[in-house]
Amino acid sequence: MYISKISIEGFRNFPQNEILFNDGVNVIIGHNNSGKTSLIKAISLVINSETPRRLELDDFSKSTTLENLQRLPPSVSISLTFKKSTDEPPNSEDLVTVSNWLTVLSADYEAKLTYKFFLPIEKHDEYIDSLQECDTKDKAWQVIKQDYLRFYTYKIYGGDPSLLQTADSESLQKFDFQFLNAIRDVERDMFTGRNTMLKEILDFFLDYDIKSADEAVKTSEVKLAEIKAAKQAFSVQATALITELQIRMRAGKDQILNYARQTGATFNNATPDFDGGISEVELFSALKLIIGYTGLDIKIPATHNGLGYNNLIYMSLLLAKMQVNSDGKYLGSNAKVFPVLAIEEPEAHLHPSMQYKFLKFLKENRLERKVRQIFVTTHSTQITSAVSLDDIICLHNGGNTITAGYPGKCFAADAAGQESKAYVQRFLDATRSDMLFAQKVIFVEGLAEQILLPTLTKYIGTDIEDHHIAIVPVGGRHFDNFLRIFDSTQPFTIPKKIVCLKDRDPERKLKAARSYTKCYTFESGQDNVLYDYVNHIEGKVVAHATHPNIRFFGQNHKNGKTFEYELMLSNLQNDVLITNSISNRDELSELIALYNTGSLMGDLLNRIHHSPAATNFRNAIEALADPAWTEQEKNQSILAQRYLSSVGKGENALELATFLEENILLPDVPANPGDSIKKAFNVPDYIQQAIHWICQ
Template sequence: MYISGIEIKNFRSFDNINVEFHEGINVLIGHNNSGKSNLLRALAIIFDSSVRKQLSVEDFNNSLTIESLKRESPKIVISVRITQSENENLMTDELVTVSNWLTRLKEPYEAKIQYEFFLPISEEKNYINIVSKARSTEEIWNIIRSQFIRLYINKTWVGNPENQSPVDNDSINKFDFQFLDAIRDVERDMFSGKNTLLKNVIDFFIDYDIKSDKSITEEEQKRKLQERKDIFSTNSHELIKTIQERLDSGNKEILSYTDGIGASYDKSTPDFEGNITESEIYSVLQLIVKQETGLTIPITHNGLGYNNLIFMALLLAKMQVDSDGKFLGSNAKVFPILAIEEPEAHLHPTMQNEFIKFLKNNINNRKVKQIFITSHSTHISSATDLDDIICLYTNNNKRNVSYPGKVFGENKIKSKKYVQRFLDATKSNMLFAEKIIFVEGIAEQLLLYVFADYLNKPLEKHHVAVINVGGRYFEHFLHLFDSNNKGTIDRKISCITDLDPMRRKKNENGNKKKNSFKACYPFEYNTNLDEFDYSNNTSMVSVK
């Protein structure tokens, strides 16, 4: 199964939006404040048990009109759709987990979970009476903040929301939602064995040569693991015994004070004894960087970008641990989800490309079921398959969504392949810009910025991107912005073409073989119609 979509109403920057997802990696791109982070937070409210479910006034969408606020109390609704995967085995725990969530029984099955934050019906009449005399939305929000927000409640329903079937903790806890926000302290979160993340990973992968050996039976695995545990126990006992022997004379001196203070009584005296468990040893382990020269340095001496990659690798390892049924039994997670906010924050462009490849490998190896990434990096978007990109953008103060991989259709496969091939870190800026000018070559691209500066209308200030398509290939890119089709990006665009004037001599003396067109200077164009036929660039005639 996979999360196939989310519908958000009145939550933060979203008044009402429906976003479709697909299996594997979903890369949410867009300019600043387009709603990418808020979408991840909406998912976290549903699936992350550590996220606070009780919201505040600031979490409501601020575009609600005074009429709607007077008509009824504002309400936040976040609804997530889950769909059967294409090759999913129905005998797995996935279907069992969402069996009470189903809204469609036929294959592919569909399930639904919906979060609501609302004012109870018993308070609705009082709310309408109080806000009826308000003269502005600001006044109403102040009334909600001071009198009603404390009365709001949150509920999470599964299946058809009209039935109001509450979610049970056992099923929602089967989802492993790991969220890495943009401001994260990875050094605090992972680099000591005292930390739960690293401790859990070590505990699972210790003796992994035996645990992963498919050539022996499960009983043999248990026997070999127990042998190693017994060896550790014997060795640790000897270690404790050695410490006790070295403490023997000092121990007598230490304990002599207990006699003087009266702590020894009834023929009993304090002494030292102890044992060491494997998990206690983990706390002394620390991640290091082992260089080729043999020198070792603490992991904290790395750059933030490198450490972020190590942290994500460990996090994925932990997700593998948490979803292992043999290791955790019925407590194992069924659906691991990784959400990453702005991975480019600490990664240079080359490492961003490697990062996307790394995530794809983990999806292919089934280490994680679904990944959500937010980014405004053109390097991330250029390294991502067109089908994996979801573009969030703002138009007339309303958040919209586009699916660049879906806009081409079956009869435009050639254009899709062309765009995928040439959507590099420069050209992919068209997916982020508010306005786009397409030009044929680098000369026009350079000159347009200069012309705009001379007109005192700098293009960067007005969020205009000039995209060089490398020839007369505008039509391939224009499919992304054809507002007549569903899923395209509704943006103002302009195409500037070269005149490319050409002429050829007219046939003489009945010669049927036409002469070839040859380039001419612009000032020669249409100057001698008796002697020449003229041609120019007509590639944009069919473009509307």
């Protein structure tokens, strides 16, 4: 079986939420304060018998109103739903464990456990009278803390919670919930045999070659006999050691006893002496964990090992302990049936490659059924990029409302949906998986936009880092594949605010042709008899104009083409865009100078160097007879097209971003003659609109 669902009411930042889980690994992600730790705590309250189950005032959800507090005492309710696993045999031990808590009586059974923290009914009238005097929520919570919290109690109910059937403690003890929090003292917990956990593990794995032997080779009786013989042999050896110790202590003991006689400790013929024995378990206290290096004659204590490796060692010991706890032959009826492992931020102290290996290790342990269900909370993009979309649960806090998204469930079951899912899974690397953690996301087509956008936002007085916005390149025009995860009009999605910056990229095709090809901006719509025309932004803008959380922005005007093209159209006043990596630097600088002195189109075209591409462009723009295109607009097209043809996107973007970051720090007016001053730079209108919308 597995925990398929948790329903939470009134607990911390979960006023009323339902979250679905996977049978196996559950990677729970989200930005800070999205409820990841609280979710693990909620699971623990139901099935972890080792943790205190009383709550504090801060554990109540504070989203309720004063009127609700005055009407009824606040309470916490947490329900776990258990379902049959797909590979679970009939009449399994799991089914026996939850048989008294069943809510669905069929082969595919369901069971439920519900934790409730509440004020007893006999205190309700007194509580309601007391709260009537409170005129603010703060005063109401203060009264609850001072006068009523001590009367609160908890119960765990099995089955339908309305029936108030208390779950039996013996069945609850069958759950083994192990939790590693983010700030863990692994050194205290594992380095010597004096530690209870390590001592239990060592005792279990003592004589493991005998204990783990196949029953067909050795029966239980033979195993017991061999282990008993080994214990007896150890006892004989231990007795010999104690005897040898007694002999070596003989003279010293006489000296000690002489002091005893002088102090009167031998009164009434009572003589102190030394005797004793030692067992294997007692000898464990003499052991300590060391690290040996293969091929090198080096051994160091684990206390000198790195934190990352020690965390991995501790986790492996914890899994070994869970194996001990679930071994029925070793613990009999006290054995656990359902081991659950929860780890908070496993990436702490772990290198990215170690994070991947650790995750693989967890999956293998789950497949071997050493751990039945695993919950991992993380901020690591390395971990999310290494797991399946189906394993990820994304918590999102939008305006103090927690929602859960399931990226793997956002895609339709048809061929197109599964192809889209495969695309996202394939390209969900560490960079792109940042979209799952950020508060808001801006999708861009490529590397140039990703590099330059953080700098451009500073020129309009906004720092996107303050708004926890991730900029994610989707690789071309594949926006729709990623948007399926965030479309709030569909189930299972993550309702973050999303901006898509998409190029217009006009295209045309002959009426009889099958495919479109790129065309110049001024060619679009010029011959509707011979050609069909399209662009890649207009329809998207219209389709998402009223969408609850997604907007498209682009160069949605007749001379719009690409990001780089628009940068030049917005900055024709000077040579701010002319970086060292640009080919044709001199040509572009002269073209800008000609434009700003009011030169004719022919003068600009004559300055363009000769090439087949340049000749095609010249012929096309000279053939333009549409009066809707002014000479100034044609000249702007010349500069923008030449700039677009001259930039190597990645290298130029890095160089331009560096220059713009330095430029924005310069003064508008020089303090001294000869000092550098800030060059004017304009951010394209569509980018300004996008930033204002996502930040509002």
